[in-house]
Amino acid sequence: TLDYYDIMYPAWSFWEGGPAITLYPRGLGRWDQHRSSLNAASEENPWSEKKNxxxxxxxxxxxxxxxxxxxxxxxxxxxxxxxxxxxxxxxxx
Incomplete structure (x- = not known):
């Protein structure tokens, strides 16, 4: 995010057996694909501008x-x- 040093870690919600999320009742899908989009978004927010x-x-x-x-x-x-x-x-x- 804009304010924090993010360390990406997949939640159980990525798998069908994990906790249900209303928008994704069968899980969020493939972690590798979500990680790629998160990496791209993180490049817009440099670490030097995040909260410690x-x-x-x-x-x-x-x-x-x-x-x-x-x-x-x-x-x-x-x-x-x-x-x-x-x-x-x-x-x-």
Whole structure:
């Protein structure tokens, strides 16, 4: 994006067995094709113009991610980390 150092990583949504996305109920398709279009878009946004801040969006698949989300709440200038809403249970914190 314009503001962040992006590291592309395919989500489960690329596969038919992954979480459903309304626009792509059978998955997003081939990662290699999406990666090519993402690479082209990233060339329009040089790293030197991005924020020096971590970013995370994902489900709470284990408690290991809690520390990152808690750090984001204490130090939002360092990292913007939030859970997505596709998990049935939440952290106690």
């Amino acid at each position: 801040q971590g970013f995370f969006r994902g489900s709470r698949t284990s408690s290991e991610r809690d520390n990152l989300v808690l750090l984001s709440r204490k130090k939002p200038e360092l990292v913007d980390a939030k859970y997505t809403k596709n998990q049935a249970w939440k952290s106690e914190q």
